[in-house]
Amino acid sequence: MTVHPTDDPVPGDAFSCNAVEMQIIARSRDLGGFAVRRALPSSRRRLVGPFVFLDHFGPSIFKPGEAFDVRPHPHIGLSTVSYLFDGAIVHRDSLGYAETTRPGEISLMTAGRGIVHSERTGLEDRKHGFSMLGLQAWVALPQSLEEGSPSFQHYEAQTIPEHSAEGKTVRVLMGSAYGLSSPVRQDWSTLYVDVALEAGAKLPVDAQTEERALYIVSGEVDLAGDRFGVGSLLVLRPGDALMVEAMTTARLVLVGGATMDGPRHIWWNFVSSSQERIEQAKEDWKQGRFTTVPGDPEFIPLPEV
Template identity: 40%
Template structure:
């Protein structure tokens, strides 16, 4: 019997001057554990006159996880952080009661051809922490736990699994795991996983119960303890999930919250520009057209 509960395909979404492949949320599955949002960026081949420019925009109630495969993004936020995100590093920004940030192509790359490819992820905060003070953490690639086992290459990008713990400061039981294989082989991970679990195929394929699944798909497991499959040659996958929250999460634009009141308050604050500012930035992304709950 298949352990696959749901299959989600990437859907194109426009984030301003850049198209991404949206994976979560999905109408039949809004969250997986604490994971509330996943965008697959690229791979985008940008000319010397094309750049990523996402002006200052706000967040509440979540942590953002930016993980690049290729390219570079300059992150600036209202805490005064200014850091270049490079492949393999983890940018972990916790919005709490409100943070503002911008994402742009670094100055030194703006007049040359470039590639941008990675994942943008939102992890919802537990209800008792959704109004915490904002914070920021940047973890370099060499500090992410990585190991090889049974000809598989593992990285524990965030959370806890396999008796290991990532230095990324998460706020609830979760995991985000990278697995790469050059050869086709069977993989059994059930004993290492917990809560809700999903598998994203970045490149290559996997086979489960005789069915082959290709890249740009998320497979939602019925039971994380039954996570077994055959990974294909030259395949990269991501396993993510964790303990689900008891409360449903409301998502409006860049805001995640357990109540409509918190969403409405954030909308009002952004309309009146009372969120903290990003130093040196004067642009901002306007609030989308009003949506009534």
């Protein structure tokens, strides 16, 4: 996906739960009937571990003839992590990969020094209509790999470790947690966990990971007397363990990892530890120097601002 500018909401009052460092309300935007909430980046917090971008799209209903279409666009210096709860997205990239991401699966595209991809609706869904709900995250690459070779990996749903007990289902998408370890490639210490909770179920969150945040996809949860709903990104204080209780049926993700090896510049779809490198990427896209996506001649022009 691509970055769209939106204003950050005004921060609210202090919380009862000391473990919550800050609450970021995801900025919402309607892209022609397609709702997108952006939790990261924010003016208040640029990264949580390696996570520099977190988009929550849907739930949305597309009628027959309607489609989700993100034309070819470039990336550098990051990996995109696409994860769906509902619907399907057809990924095509300049390496020649064409893969459909479905619920429970993970598509990991590592941009390195540069890649171009599109994200579109498949022909059958265009014909019959479909619903869509999912997340796309960007994780920054360590400085040593920012100019590495681009790549793409797809992980089937059954390869993602999962455990259900006491009213909760935990799926470890990246990294290790709750006694499970994901096979998904990580180039930096990364934590990404999908959690489904029944009303009244509790989720412990330990303090082992250096930087952590909880994002509420659906429902409402309680942390030490404070209630949080859909679109809340709760950045947690380092070193504090806590317990999350679901007030309703709820879905949330735990994201984070080790502190990155320095700050990152983010402009449009480009992430880099060097502002000069981003300026080069802008010019390269403007001048048509990126490799194109086979069979998809359209493209998103470089933004004017």
